[in-house]
Amino acid sequence: MKVIEPLLLRAKxxxxxxxxxxxxxxxxxVYPEGTFFLMISPEVFRGFSGEGQLLRTLATPPPEATIAKVRAALKWQSQVDTEQLAKDIGASGSEVKAALGILGTRGLAGYDAINEHYFHRELPFDLAKVEEMQPRLGNARKLIEAGKVRRVDGASDPAKFEVDGTGTVHLVTLSDDGDSCTCPWFSKYLGQRGACKHVLAATLLMQDEESGSEDL
Structure with missing residues (x-):
């Protein structure tokens, strides 16, 4: 909090x-013109991905070409018009919002939580370390690499997956109405801090399966 103390001298x-x-x-x-907005997490390790709310977007990002087009369209706007931007680059509104979320994790866009819109700004992030700052997403990839994630036979709507845990097997359900997992972490936070590693792993596996089907 001492970081913002000097900023209060001219605030109204x-x-x-x-x-x-x-x-x-x-x-x-709040200043006569403009505001300074700071969000704080109770632990340092929780803050980088917006309390985990962007992990699902990081696991299933829009096409890299869309992210590149959105980035190219950013010209220090104080408010990004996502609807107009979607029309300009020929993408859906959901893809543009996801791309802005991705760019936010890379320090290339910000989000005004008061007025609920994105704006362009750039922070000196080391992009090579962005995913290292998302341990849950990294652990989800490790579960897949170890062959610990599998779809439950016959379950497609909603999709169900089994994920091997420590001495147990967790059941993950992926649904448009909301994802769920039987692990203690999910039961404790109920999605408030984003997806658990088991849900992320199941999401990644389903994305790989769907990509494979399209290739065929």
């Missing part, structure tokens, strides 16, 4: 939000 107001369940808080310093 301060707004604070907090979430009792997750422990996250948001601090908005």
């Amino acid at each position: 107001g301060l707004r604070v939000w907090s979430d009792d369940e997750s422990g996250a808080s948001a601090w908005e310093i």
